[in-house]
Amino acid sequence: MDLGRILAVSKRVFIDLxxxxxxxxxxxxxxxxxxxxxxxxxxxxxENIGVIIVNHDTGMDIPIVGDVDFADQVIDNIDHDTLDIxxxxxxxxxxxxxxxxxxxxxxxxSENYTANTMASxxxxxxxxxxxxxxIDMSNVNLAEAIIIEVNSALMATMxxxxxxxxxxxxxxxxYGQNAEFMDFFVPGxxxxxxYLFTTLLTLMAFIGERVSGTLSRVLATPLRESEIxxxxxxxxxxxxxxxxxxxxxxxxxxxxxxIEGNILLVFMVVALLAIVxxxxxxxxxxxxxxxxxAAQFLPLIVMPAFLLSGVFWPLEAIPAWLRPASxxxxxxYSITAARSVMIRGWGLDMIxxxxxxxxxFAMVLLTLAVISLKKKG
Amino acid sequence: xxxxxxxxxTKNYGDFKALDELELQVIKGEIYGLLGPNGAGKTTAxxxxxxxxxxxxxxxxxxxxxxxxxxxxxxxxxxxxxxxxYIGLTVHQNMEFFGKLFGMTKEQIAIKxxxxxxxxxxxxxxxxxxxxxxxxxxxxxxLACTLIHEPDILFxxxxxxxxxxxxxxxxxxxxxxxxxxxxxxxITTHYMDEARNCDRVxxxxxxxxxxxxxPNEIMKDTGTDNLEDAFLHYATIGExxxxxxxxxxxx
Numbered sequence: 206m207d208l209g210r211i212l213a214v215s216k217r218v219f220i221d222l223x224x225x226x227x228x229x230x231x232x233x234x235x236x237x238x239x240x241x242x243x244x245x246x247x248x249x250x251x252e253n254i255g256v257i258i259v260n261h262d263t264g265m266d267i268p269i270v271g272d273v274d275f276a277d278q279v280i281d282n283i284d285h286d287t288l289d290i291x292x293x294x295x296x297x298x299x300x301x302x303x304x305x306x307x308x309x310x311x312x313x314x315s316e317n318y319t320a321n322t323m324a325s326x327x328x329x330x331x332x333x334x335x336x337x338x339x340i341d342m343s344n345v346n347l348a349e350a351i352i353i354e355v356n357s358a359l360m361a362t363m364x365x366x367x368x369x370x371x372x373x374x375x376x377x378x379x380y381g382q383n384a385e386f387m388d389f390f391v392p393g394x395x396x397x398x399x400y401l402f403t404t405l406l407t408l409m410a411f412i413g414e415r416v417s418g419t420l421s422r423v424l425a426t427p428l429r430e431s432e433i434x435x436x437x438x439x440x441x442x443x444x445x446x447x448x449x450x451x452x453x454x455x456x457x458x459x460x461x462x463x464i465e466g467n468i469l470l471v472f473m474v475v476a477l478l479a480i481v482x483x484x485x486x487x488x489x490x491x492x493x494x495x496x497x498x499a500a501q502f503l504p505l506i507v508m509p510a511f512l513l514s515g516v517f518w519p520l521e522a523i524p525a526w527l528r529p530a531s532x533x534x535x536x537x538y539s540i541t542a543a544r545s546v547m548i549r550g551w552g553l554d555m556i557x558x559x560x561x562x563x564x565x566f567a568m569v570l571l572t573l574a575v576i577s578l579k580k581k582g
Numbered sequence: 583x584x585x586x587x588x589x590x591x592t593k594n595y596g597d598f599k600a601l602d603e604l605e606l607q608v609i610k611g612e613i614y615g616l617l618g619p620n621g622a623g624k625t626t627a628x629x630x631x632x633x634x635x636x637x638x639x640x641x642x643x644x645x646x647x648x649x650x651x652x653x654x655x656x657x658x659x660x661x662x663x664x665x666x667x668y669i670g671l672t673v674h675q676n677m678e679f680f681g682k683l684f685g686m687t688k689e690q691i692a693i694k695x696x697x698x699x700x701x702x703x704x705x706x707x708x709x710x711x712x713x714x715x716x717x718x719x720x721x722x723x724x725l726a727c728t729l730i731h732e733p734d735i736l737f738x739x740x741x742x743x744x745x746x747x748x749x750x751x752x753x754x755x756x757x758x759x760x761x762x763x764x765x766x767x768x769i770t771t772h773y774m775d776e777a778r779n780c781d782r783v784x785x786x787x788x789x790x791x792x793x794x795x796x797p798n799e800i801m802k803d804t805g806t807d808n809l810e811d812a813f814l815h816y817a818t819i820g821e822x823x824x825x826x827x828x829x830x831x832x833x
Binding site for chain 2: 210216418
C-alpha cells in the first residue's frame with residue numbers, strides 16, 4: 206500500500222464532504238437536534254400527572270395529642286408538582302372521571318383511615334390500614350410515578366409520626382453519583398450518531414462512485430482497492446472523532462454531562478467505530494445499483510442499532526433470548542465503553558474487551574469491503 | 583512493436599459473448615480506432631485491456647505485459663464513456679487528485695495542469711466545482727485528468743461524445759500531437775466520419791473484429807467514400823456468412 210495514494214483519497218473525501226453543505230449539516234446539526242430533543246423531553250422529572258383524591262377520613266381525637274388526621278398528612282407529603290391533585294367528595298364520580306380519561310388515578314382514604322392506621326401501629330392487634338388506589342395502567346411510566354409518589358408520601362408520614370420500617374436499605378453509590386438521564390444518554394447518542402451518519406455517508410458516496418464511473422476510473426490507475434478503503438477509513442475516523450468532540454462539548458455545556466474518565470479513550474472508541482461503519486457502508490454499497498436503493502438499507506442500518514445497541518434503554522431491558530444479537534451490533538460495544546469511561550471513570554484496563562471487539566469488527570469488515578471492491582464483472 | 587496484442591480474447595456474460603475470440607493488434611505510436619455500433623464489444627474490449635473486467639479466456643498483452651497486471655496502470659491513461667469526475671470537487675482538485683494517484687509531485691501537477699487546462703480551454707474554470715460545468719466542459723476536464731500523468735498508451739472510450747465540432751477538431755489535433763510524442767492512442771467511437779483521423783481502424787461486430795486497415799484503403803477496397811458505408815459493407819458480408827441475426831445485424 207502506498208501512503209501517498211491513501212492520503213490523496215483521504216483528502217479527496219474530506220474536500221467532497223467540505224464542499225457538500227448538506228452532508229456537513231447532516232453530520233453536525235442532526236445529532237445536535239436529536240440530543241436537544243431527547244435532552245429536553247426526557248431529562249426532566251415527570252410532572253403534573255392528574256389525580257383525584259377522595260378523602261373521607263374523619264381523623265381521630267387522641268388524648269394529650271389532640272386531633273390526628275393521617276390522610277391530610279399523607280396528602281400534604283405528596284409532591285404537588287409531580288401530582289396535579291383535584292379533590293372530590295364522591296368516590297363513584299371520581300372513578301367515573303378516571304374511566305373517562307380525565308385523571309390517571311383516584312386515591313381514596315376511607316372514613317377509618319386514621320383509626321385503622323393507629324390500630325395497626327399497636328402491636329399484636331393484627332389491624333391493617335390501607336389507601337385505595339384506582340389507577341389507569343395504560344401509561345406504565347405515569348402509573349409507576351404515581352405509585353412511587355404515594356408510597357414515598359406514606360413513608361414520610363410514618364416517619365413524621367415516629368414509625369419506621371424495621372429494615373432499611375443503606376445505599377452507597379459506587380458509580381454515577383447524581384447521574385441523570387443525559388449522563389446515560391449522551392455517550393450513547395454520540396456513538397449512535399457516528400454509526401448512523403458514517404454508514405449512510407459512505408454508503409451514499411460509494412453508490413455514487415459506482416454509478417458515476419469514478420470507481421472504475423480510479424481502479425484503472427495504480428490505486429489499489431485496499432488504498433481506497435484505507436483512505437476512506439482515515440477520513441471517517443477523523444470526521445467521527447470531530448463529530449463526537451462537538452457533541453460531547455455541547456453535552457457538557459448544555460446538559461452538564463459527567464466525564465469521570467479520560468475523554469480521549471471515548472474519542473478512540475468512536476474513531477474505531479467510524480472505521481467499522483465506513484467499511485460497512487462500502488460493503489453494503491456493493492448490493493445497490495443506484496442511489497435511490499440506499500433508502501432500502503435504512504431499516505437494516507437503523508433498526509438493529511436502535512433496538513439492540515443500548516442507546517435508549519439498557520441491554521438488560523432486552524429479552525434474554527434476543528440479547529446475544531446485540532453482540533453483532535458494533536455500536537453496542539462503543540456505547541458500553543463510552544458510558545463506562547464517562548460515568549464510571551473506567552480506563553483502558555476495563556474497556557479493552559469492547560475495543561478488541563471493535564478491532565475484530567473493523568478487520569473483518571475492512572477485508573470484506575476490499576473483497577467487494579475487487580469483485581469484477 | 584506492438585502496444586496491444588490479444589489472442590482469442592473472450593469475455594462472456596452468461597451465454598452472451600461480449601468478446602468472441604478477439605484478435606487485436608495495435609502498433610506502438612499509432613492512433614487506432616475501434617469502430618462499431620452499440621453493443622459491438624468496444625467498451626468491453628477496453629475495460630478488459632485496462633484491467634477493469636476479467637477476461638473469460640484467451641490472452642491479452644498491453645505494453646508487452648500480460649494483463650490483468652497493476653504494474654502497467656501507471657503507463658495507462660483511461661477515459662471512460664461516462665464523465666466519471668468528482669463533481670463535488672473543483673477542476674483543479676480533480677486534476678490534483680488524479681496526479682497524486684500517479685505519484686506526481688505538486689510541482690509536476692501544477693505544470694501539467696496549466697498546459698492541459700489551456701489545451702481544453704478551461705483555464706478560467708480551474709476553481710469551479712465540476713457540478714457547475716456543462717456536459718461538454720465536464721468531458722474536457724475528464725480528458726485533462728486522463729492526460730495528467732503523460733501515459734504511454736491512452737484508452738479513450740467515446741472521448742468526443744457531447745463535444746462541439748470545433749473542440750472535437752482540437753481534440754484530434756491534440757491526439758496527433760500525443761502520437762508525435764510516441765503515445766499510442768486507442769479510441770472507440772461511433773462517429774465514423776472522425777475515425778478518418780485514425781492511422782488504422784478496426785470494425786467490431788458481435789464481439790469480433792470483422793475488418794481492419796488504414797481508413798482510405800478500407801474505403802478504396804469496399805468502393806465506398808465513407809467509413810460508415812464501408813462498415814455496412816463488411817457487416818453485410820458477415821451477416822451473409824452468419825445467417826440472419828436476431829437484431830437484424832448489429833445497429
